[in-house]
Amino acid sequence: MHIEPGIVEGAKMALSYATATAALGVTAKAALYMLKRDGLAALALRSLLATALVFCFFEVLPHHPVGVSEVHLILGTTLLLLFGLAPAAIGLAGGLLVQGLFFAPFDLPQYGINVTTLLVPLFAAAALAKKIIPADTAYVDIGYKQALQLSLAYQGGIVAWVAFWAIYGQGVGAANLGEVARFGAAYLSVVLVEPLIDLSLLAAAKAGRGLRGSPLVHYRLHHPA
Secondary structure (H helix, E strand, O other): OOOOOOOOOHHHHHHHHHHHHHHHHHHHHHHHHHHHHHOHHHHHHHHHHHHHHHHHHHHOOOOEEEOOEEEOOOOHHHHHHHHOHHHHHHHHHHHHHHHHHHOOHHHHHHHHHHHHHHHHHHHHHHHHHHHHOOOOOOHHHOOHHHHHHHHHHHHHHHHHHHHHHHHHHHOOOHHHHHHHHHHHHHOHHHHHHHHHHHHHHHHHHHHOHHHOOOOOOOHHHOOOO
């Protein structure tokens, strides 16, 4: 989902600054809500864990340039279910920043683009989770269909944003649209794999009774709303 350098340039970059500011504002609002509900320790611990995991997802897990961007196994819905919205959003933004600062400085000019691409679909997935997961169901008890719906919302959102930035920056020429299509097709593999990873980790969390009530994980992971 890292948009390739040069896709969006010049004055057009201003839009990415605006969208990133809005996305980080929503993140701050979610963080304040969690701070009041769960306390600073829980917010800090989960955010640090999520940031470390995101950094590993970007740097350690396989990732390949395809078309206008790169295909990553980001596991945004995994972070959302395990840690909650605010830590997941902070982790995505923080992990992306750490990667750019220390390993991929050429991506820093596109930080606003990439953080928007990561966070806005996460907000959509969080809203969808409220609709499709009944209030009396803990996250460890969701099924494949629900995990797949969340993955489609998140990964589909990433593909949509990458397509938007590519078309916004380079227009609707046949070559550009072909590169966008290649990227979208490659991301289908992530959509199919992510729900299986989600369910495997949720099953492990269900078996790990020591996590129940721990500040390291979202309360909703083991409890109804």
